[in-house]
Amino acid sequence: MPTEFALSCPLPITERKNIIMGHGSGGKLTAQLVRDLFLPAFDNAILRKLDDQAVVTAGSERLAFTTDSYVVTPIFFPGGDIGDLAVNGTVNDLAMSGAKPLFLSAAFIMEEGLPVEELARVVESMGKAARRAGVSIVTGDTKVVNKGSADRLFVTTAGIGLVPAGVNISASNAQPGDRILISGSIGDHGMAVLSKREGLEFEGTIQSDTAALNDLVRVMLEAGDVHVLRDPTRGGLATSLCEIATSSGTGVEIDAQTLLVRDDVRGACEILGLDPLWVANEGKLVAFVPAASAAPVLAAMRGHEHGRDARIIGQVVDRHTGFALLKTEIGGTRVLDLPFTEQLPRIC
């Protein structure tokens, strides 16, 4: 057991006087904010599961319910914009419970002076993304704040999906022996936004991978048994693996040699000193499946447009409970950890 973890524990939220960027990182400070401030105030068993979506019972149906605010800057980036990012992100959070996404809400906070043409582009992009994903945006809200009180445009989407009978997918369901599958390359979205924002000109343009994964999930569930699904967005693959290890009380081991990082993403990461394992993805999922289902689920993924580069990257073990380890390319072992603070602010 790595003992340095106890030492890296951040200050309790109550001892911090002000919110800092790291509280929005999806890492340790965010987790602490949730644990020390939101969970006690909102206390209920569903929220305490800390999945990316709540699975609730309404009448005779099981529903998935989720929300996310999008504050990405710039609002247009190679491969997408704040609009399709918001739709795809909410569709994916629903799909990661095995639910069929059905309905979305969309709330807009606009800064006075926002060009109507930009709003129109975002809204059209949301409509297209919704149609592609097979969901309807059925309710919404618009607010305008004075110039200087927001940064152009923030979009908050929420979504409802229907969880099929018998489906039970949660970050707490990983079991020793499970194989860990990822649907493709890592780090594309974060580096696409960062490159655009910083005006960096790498060879070629890195494209965001933003995409709705509900249809990929559908073919996976038809092919075999699935214990855990998660889309490694803010905080990247490493954060998702840490969270799953913690939630399920198991150990996670992955092999660096199996990870796919596009050359342009790797190059950009090297220049900026970032590790793609912690960089956000917006069109990838990680799946934990029993060994017997690994081959059929992998085959189903590879047959789908959003899983062509799918691969097995590791397995679940019954040691180093709550921790995710990386076997490095030179044969060493590295402990993956939640980022303490913000590696890449405002990339989603």
Added chain:
Amino acid sequence: MPTEFALSCPLPITERKNIIMGHGSGGKLTAQLVRDLFLPAFDNAILRKLDDQAVVTAGSERLAFTTDSYVVTPIFFPGGDIGDLAVNGTVNDLAMSGAKPLFLSAAFIMEEGLPVEELARVVESMGKAARRAGVSIVTGDTKVVNKGSADRLFVTTAGIGLVPAGVNISASNAQPGDRILISGSIGDHGMAVLSKREGLEFEGTIQSDTAALNDLVRVMLEAGDVHVLRDPTRGGLATSLCEIATSSGTGVEIDAQTLLVRDDVRGACEILGLDPLWVANEGKLVAFVPAASAAPVLAAMRGHEHGRDARIIGQVVDRHTGFALLKTEIGGTRVLDLPFTEQLPRIC
């Protein structure tokens, strides 16, 4: 028919270059934004109803689904704060379809530097409001933006409710002969926020009326038949009446003498040149009920803590279709209209 309406029609959104504060007013500019920009992009029959909530079918259940962003400033005001305002607002939007509100999501956009103590107060207030309303906050999100990129704290809530079998309440259901009931005084919330923000010191402090109305709706539905329910928030009672007249293709007539405006609210409105008919309420509802149900529904309202001052303020007629008229205190008739732009920015 008032002919000046054609002349007051604002520029099509596409001919406006930039978003102005009025696009968030809940009035004509908001309506235009929705009609010209959101409806074409998100096109679907549910959104086109333009109710404050969508009623959708998921599996074998009918659900109400709604969202609102809250950008009120200041975030603490007499009688409430941005937190209980958000919870009560979403609970009320669900209740106005006759649904039983069940689950809420909460997404926070925080400005770097926000005092943790303020966030904690808001979050505790949300937890309390949720418990009072009998709903659970089951999922959420936190984002942090750089100092100067937001104004302290924006909260976006979404909610799910279960619509009981046989209940069919919509702004489009008003029928000639319906009596129009309101649950109490008007203008309290807007004037409470404005007084606090402008540092105005009226005699006594005007309190926001923020409250969850789902239990009031429950007793009303037990007492009689209800065609339309709406909480007259942004844009006030006048805006709600105009929207209902338009949606249902009927005429609305109310009598100024029946309206209850608290003395302190009336005084503040007079000083500031505002009309309480267009000032936001956050704990009131207007109900359209068939004549035969008016007496029992009114009695049920008066027996409830949130309807003690309930009264009949008018009726639905089959003339001046799409318009709401006010019989003034001196016996004249005034056409109520949507506000063109922002009377009171950022009061919710």
